[in-house]
Amino acid sequence: MKYAYYPGCAAEAIMKEANDTTIMVAHILGIELVDMKNATCCGAGCLDEANKELSYVINARIFAIAEQMGLDILTICSTCLQTMAKINKELKSDPELLERTNKVLREVGMEYKGGVKMTHLLWVLAKDYGLNNLRKKVKRPLNMLNIAGFYGCHTLRPGEILGFEDPRNPQSLDLVISALGGHPVEYRGKTRCCGFHTLLVNERASLKAGGKRLQEAKDQGADCMVTPCPLCDISLDVYQGEAEKLYKKKTQLPVFNLSQLVALALGADVGDLKFKKHLVSPQSVVESVLAGQRS
Amino acid sequence: MRRKIFIKRFDPETMEDAYIQGFVLDIAKNATLLEALIKIKEDQDGTLTFRKSCRSSICGSCALTVNGVAVLACSTRLDSIDWGEKDLHIEPLGNMPVIKDLIVNFHPFWHEIEKTMPWLEAKEAEGDRENVVSSEEARAIHESANCIMCGACFGDCTIRETDDNFMGPAALAKGWRFVADVRDSMKQERLELLSEDCNVWDCTRCNLCIDRCPKEVRPLDQIVKIREEAVKAGITDNKGVRHIMAFQSDIKSSGKLNETTMPLKTVGVLRSLGMIPMALRMQMKGKVPFPILKDIEGIEDVEKIYEIMGVDE
Numbered sequence: 001m002k003y004a005y006y007p008g009c010a011a012e013a014i015m016k017e018a019n020d021t022t023i024m025v026a027h028i029l030g031i032e033l034v035d036m037k038n039a040t041c042c043g044a045g046c047l048d049e050a051n052k053e054l055s056y057v058i059n060a061r062i063f064a065i066a067e068q069m070g071l072d073i074l075t076i077c078s079t080c081l082q083t084m085a086k087i088n089k090e091l092k093s094d095p096e097l098l099e100r101t102n103k104v105l106r107e108v109g110m111e112y113k114g115g116v117k118m119t120h121l122l123w124v125l126a127k128d129y130g131l132n133n134l135r136k137k138v139k140r141p142l143n144m145l146n147i148a149g150f151y152g153c154h155t156l157r158p159g160e161i162l163g164f165e166d167p168r169n170p171q172s173l174d175l176v177i178s179a180l181g182g183h184p185v186e187y188r189g190k191t192r193c194c195g196f197h198t199l200l201v202n203e204r205a206s207l208k209a210g211g212k213r214l215q216e217a218k219d220q221g222a223d224c225m226v227t228p229c230p231l232c233d234i235s236l237d238v239y240q241g242e243a244e245k246l247y248k249k250k251t252q253l254p255v256f257n258l259s260q261l262v263a264l265a266l267g268a269d270v271g272d273l274k275f276k277k278h279l280v281s282p283q284s285v286v287e288s289v290l291a292g293q294r295s
Numbered sequence: 296m297r298r299k300i301f302i303k304r305f306d307p308e309t310m311e312d313a314y315i316q317g318f319v320l321d322i323a324k325n326a327t328l329l330e331a332l333i334k335i336k337e338d339q340d341g342t343l344t345f346r347k348s349c350r351s352s353i354c355g356s357c358a359l360t361v362n363g364v365a366v367l368a369c370s371t372r373l374d375s376i377d378w379g380e381k382d383l384h385i386e387p388l389g390n391m392p393v394i395k396d397l398i399v400n401f402h403p404f405w406h407e408i409e410k411t412m413p414w415l416e417a418k419e420a421e422g423d424r425e426n427v428v429s430s431e432e433a434r435a436i437h438e439s440a441n442c443i444m445c446g447a448c449f450g451d452c453t454i455r456e457t458d459d460n461f462m463g464p465a466a467l468a469k470g471w472r473f474v475a476d477v478r479d480s481m482k483q484e485r486l487e488l489l490s491e492d493c494n495v496w497d498c499t500r501c502n503l504c505i506d507r508c509p510k511e512v513r514p515l516d517q518i519v520k521i522r523e524e525a526v527k528a529g530i531t532d533n534k535g536v537r538h539i540m541a542f543q544s545d546i547k548s549s550g551k552l553n554e555t556t557m558p559l560k561t562v563g564v565l566r567s568l569g570m571i572p573m574a575l576r577m578q579m580k581g582k583v584p585f586p587i588l589k590d591i592e593g594i595e596d597v598e599k600i601y602e603i604m605g606v607d608e
Contacts, residue, residue: 009552013584038593046539108596157502169379193453193501208457
């Protein structure tokens with residue numbers, strides 16, 4: 001398995017641990033990730049609001065890079081996934097738009113023929129790599145943990161663009177949690193929104209949305225949460241303390257990025273998993289996993 | 296087939312808290328949720344209260360929440376509900392006060408719709424005939440004109456749940472319906488109104504409204520169109536526009552988004568000062584990246600694309 005690797009801006013900066021642990025997971029599982037050194041930001045659904053035509057060209061340029069590599073694109077960010085999948089679909093289904101976009105790209109010696117697919121680490125683990133194969137690689141089963149899977153809006157919706165699973169009844173993340181030995185938690189917020197995309201515009205509403213998801217998970221007995229999106233991670237871990245202040249209620253629910261939790265279960269060196277970068281310490285959760293391995 | 300249905304019951308005049316009542320009923324597996332409710336009311340508990348009228352998903356009366364998802368009861372077959380638990384858990388729509396059982400007070404919903412001035416302020420007709428609308432111009436408002444005001448999007452809206460000042464998806468879609476109506480004379484005023492207090496920019500793009508709408512109004516798509524038009528109309532002095540423009544300038548300058556300078560660019564210097572304690576906590580955890588980014592390889596190609604397309608930062 002080999003992919004053009006597109007971590008997205010957040011996983012290359014604030015959430016660098018998501019990128020580092022993805023590379024670790026890929027290495028352990030034998031999935032080859034090839035860097036796209038000349039890829040830009042996808043615009044995260046914002047660039048297209050500022051300038052739609054520009055966002056087509058910027059994204060087509062990213063697709064053209066992968067096409068030249070002969071690879072599909074794997075991202076670890078839900079918003080990159082949705083933004084790029086949406087634009088890719090539009091480019092592929094509208095020859096006139098593709099030609100208009102390529103006219104600009106040719107000026108910089110590139111062209112997109114429409115032959116690239118988008119995927120996400122979560123989808124690769126759940127389907128392409130496969131749950132049975134993943135299960136066999138587990139060295140530290142997470143069987144002490146009730147884990148709330150938080151899918152993130154942009155891995156699910158709109159269903160007709162992403163199309164991997166039913167957005168109202170997704171399974172992939174829960175199945176990955178089970179394959180790692182953990183117990184998936186059912187809770188209202190599972191398919192709802194962390195509020196990230198309005199964090200800088202309507203901070204209060206955004207923080208309250210994230211805080212609500214954490215409370216919903218905690219109320220159903222979650223020991224921790226896991227998300228396949230570094231942006232959800234920012235809302236749910238980094239800003240958890242701010243949400244607690246608004247609700248005047250402590251949640252202190254540790255939130256892992258998917259790749260961190262997978263790496264932990266696959267037996268990666270705990271010191272490399274960057275748990276110290278969490279704002280809500282996952283130490284007790286990690287210790288219970290390590291204690292389970294020892295016993 | 297036999298189905299277990301749990302319904303949230305509440306009568307504010309006689310009780311302090313809502314309670315869950317369970318029903319078991321034998322019903323055709325492809326019956327609608329509305330048919331199930333009617334059967335419960337007729338055979339088991341005549342006090343169960345819900346709205347209904349046309350039974351053809353056109354009146355928008357019977358929206359409610361089933362297993363955490365807002366739907367129209369009349370257009371949802373029992374055997375199509377494959378989300379959540381096996382048994383059905385029915386509640387009223389969210390984000391509105393409950394009047395009784397499954398009936399909510401739509402006042403907050405209508406209040407937001409009214410704010411959008413949902414009527415045509417017609418332009419002077421050209422010559423001696425009515426304003427002509429081409430098929431293409433009509434198509435621009437086709438989706439938003441399909442709204443039946445059922446409140447499903449409003450009931451499950453992420454931001455409406457946490458901010459009573461947010462207009463919500465239906466009202467914003469209604470806003471677009473008149474912004475894009477070529478016969479209307481108030482496009483600029485409407486765009487300004489919808490941008491006020493950031494309203495159209497407050498949406499967090501969760502796409503729940505697209506998923507919930509039974510009439511394919513695709514409210515978020517209409518919200519995005521309002522944003523695009525507001526930018527084109529020069530209504531740019533707000534956090535929402537500064538935020539998206541930061542993406543446009545960041546991609547040109549290094550290829551990547553600069554997460555360290557983004558708050559400053561979006562909320563401005565003064566408001567950023569209030570973020571310092573948070574930034575310090577993040578700094579201690581190694582979560583504030585160096586503010587000057589290394590250029591991606593081939594950044595000159597990106598610059599050239601901006602130049603060819605005539606995009607200023």
